[in-house]
Amino acid sequence: MPYKSILKNKETKINIKRSEFIGNCSKVNSEQQAKEFIKSISELYKNANHNCWAYFVTDENREYFNYTDNGEPSGSAGKPIFGEIQKMNLNNIVCVVTRFFGGVKLGVRGLIDAYSKTTFETVKNSKIVEYRNAFIYGIVTDYSQHAEIERLLKREIGWEIIETKFTENVYLEISIDEEKIEPIKNIIEKKSIKLDFLRQEEKPYKVRD
Structure with a gap:
């Protein structure tokens, strides 16, 4: 069955109230590949305050998904990233949003907006295609x-x-x-x-x- 995912990762950086948010996404074919991508980005930005992520994968007709806030307030990071994946009707995709804290607290609503926006912009820059x-x-x-x-x-x-x-x-x-x-x-x-x-x-x- 045809499905939508990204063509190629285009790292995207957004500054919000002195915090830097860095988005990275990858097209994957298995949950294992999603986990490997998360690990690679987390290691790349191991000095960041947070590496939050979400993925949704269909492998052999089974659906796999997961997300995490990685230390951000509950529901403020991983779930918004996953929400953008769902809104855009994407499959076989993993997204990691890295945050370097800039000293200004955004609050839960501000974090939800920041993680959602970074995910959306990263996916858009990485080009949605149909497989x-x-x-x-x-x-x-x-x-x-x-x-x-x-x-x-x-x-x-x-x-x-x-x-x-x-x-x-x-x-x-x-x-x-x-x-x-x-x-x-x-x-x-x-x-x-x-x-x-x-x-x-x-x-x-x-x-x-």
Whole structure:
């Protein structure tokens, strides 16, 4: 099933009443990867006052989530970070917000706003994309059918040719979006000598407006 997460972490810094908040997020595929990312950021900013975090992961159809305030008042940090993840309908993501205390207390409401804002800005800067399954096939066809396959595929969306080799026959490696498997396979099967499933990959796509 398609889901939304980030493309690539873009560390984001926000100053609020002399406190510095630093946001980092990562796209992950397991709870273990989420924990490893949290550990890496916590070690990077081991001198910070707080490294608060939250994650939400779906792995083999099971959901895993957790969050912590890491010494901030209860409910003022981890839960707001997790709340932003939920609001943006993100999956397979971990966010860590680091705080260097600047000497001015923000109060619980101020902390909730600060951790929420830092998470939102970090996710936005890291680019939200939609991840979908793509299926990679190897195709062997003769030269006469190669041009016909390309002509027919140009009428469709949801595919791309990864590799082409010209030898005695023509070999194509093609990536097909999950929802376009049947119509595109139908075209290829009629025009190819051999069609082999090679692997499945997860691919990022720009989120539709």
